[in-house]
Amino acid sequence: LLEMGTEKEDYVSLTQRISRKTGGIHTALHTSVVKNSEKSTAWMLLRGKAMVRQVEELLAILQDILLAPRLDDQVRFRQMVLESKARLEHAIIPSGHHILDLRLRTAFSEADWVAEQMSGISYLLFLRELEERVEKDWVQVLSALEKIRELLINRHALLLNITVDEKKWLQIQAQVEAFLDSLPYFEPILHSWKPRKSSDFEGLTIPAQVNYVGKGMNLFSHGYRFHGSAHVITRYLRNSWLWEKVRVEGGAYGAFCLFDRLSGVLTLVSYRDPNIFKTLEAFEGAAGFLKGLDLSATELTRAIVGAIGDIDRYQLPDAKGYTSMVRYLSGETEPERQRIREEVLGTTVQDFNSFGAVLEEGAESALVKILGPKSAIEEVAAKKRWGLKVFDVL
Structure with missing residues (x-):
């Protein structure tokens, strides 16, 4: 979402715009067990910072990222896959305790299984496979990317968390509501995961x-x-x-x-x-x-x-x-x-x-x-x- 550019600008221009107009935007993933339950909660997060006078521009950037991302640049996407793979391979030895801890937890918790699929050894294996698929079957990979975006960007399944002074909130409330109104709205289809938990020694x-x-x-x-x-x-x-x-x-x-x-x-x-x-x-x-x-x-x-x-x-x-x-x-x-x-x-x-x-x-x-x-x-x-x-x- 942040490194492929949008229909309006390439990823270099987008990065420069984010740096120039905001205090930064980055993506994150959050997974956790829900208290007193075996259920999991899993979220894709976009986190941004801005002064009150910059909120309108921050929301405009988020709108472009969510509604008009450019996902069809095969060369750029392959570069991102290679960078992600190299970054994770480089992190395994210095951060082996974190990698191993997460791998251990997958056997006991669905939330940890999800996290390991997206950041652990399972993710590294996926990236290696994805590298080949980008080369051999880009059309299918692009279709999957577009389907993921279509499923995730949904006002009905969105949580907005804003940290701001109460008086300043009144200044930006209308802008925030207009941003929310621009997002697609549909009843989400919930799916149950069937974790293949790593319960082996x-x-x-x-x-x-x-x-x-x-x-x-x-x-x-x-x-x-x-x-x-x-x-x-x-x-x-x-x-x-x-x-x-x-x-x-x-x-x-x-x-x-x-x-x-x-x-x-x-x-x-x-x-x-x-x-x-x-x-x-x-x-x-x-x-x-x-x-x-x-x-x-x-x-x-x-x-x-x-x-x-x-x-x-x-x-x-x-x-x-x-x-x-x-x-x-x-x-x-x-x-x-x-x-x-x-x-x-x-x-x-x-x-x-x-x-x-x-x-x-x-x-x-x-x-x-x-x-x-x-x-x-x-x-x-x-x-x-x-x-x-x-x-x-x-």
């Missing part, structure tokens, strides 16, 4: 000297229901047990414990790790560490303060507006967030011990995925412990 090979080791599980499937203390516990686990065992003793550059309170998915992931088996042993020992933990009052207070700082970070107005929209899309409310704050502040040592028991139960059905050099992956596969499915990523 996988060894993903890359030309690197280090590993990224991951273990994931869904705690909600074992009866756990989110409690604010989980913020404190997972943060403490990362900064104590995982830091000591995986980073200090194991020599990895980092280790993470990531918990999604909407989906219930918890992942343990290492970063630039020389080990595989030692790291997996550390992951397996995390539950026992929490079950037997006995914190002093000072240590507990320090852990709580750190978690509260993560929850209530300072935000500029544009970030506040965007965060408000994301919470709305996932069904989160301010009373719910206040309850979580109170639970964080009321965290006890017993909460740590109980969470350890849940983690121990979840580990029984946990999934392991490893991103690393072929030799290390094949060594793990030879152990035949998990029936590791091995394939080359790079």
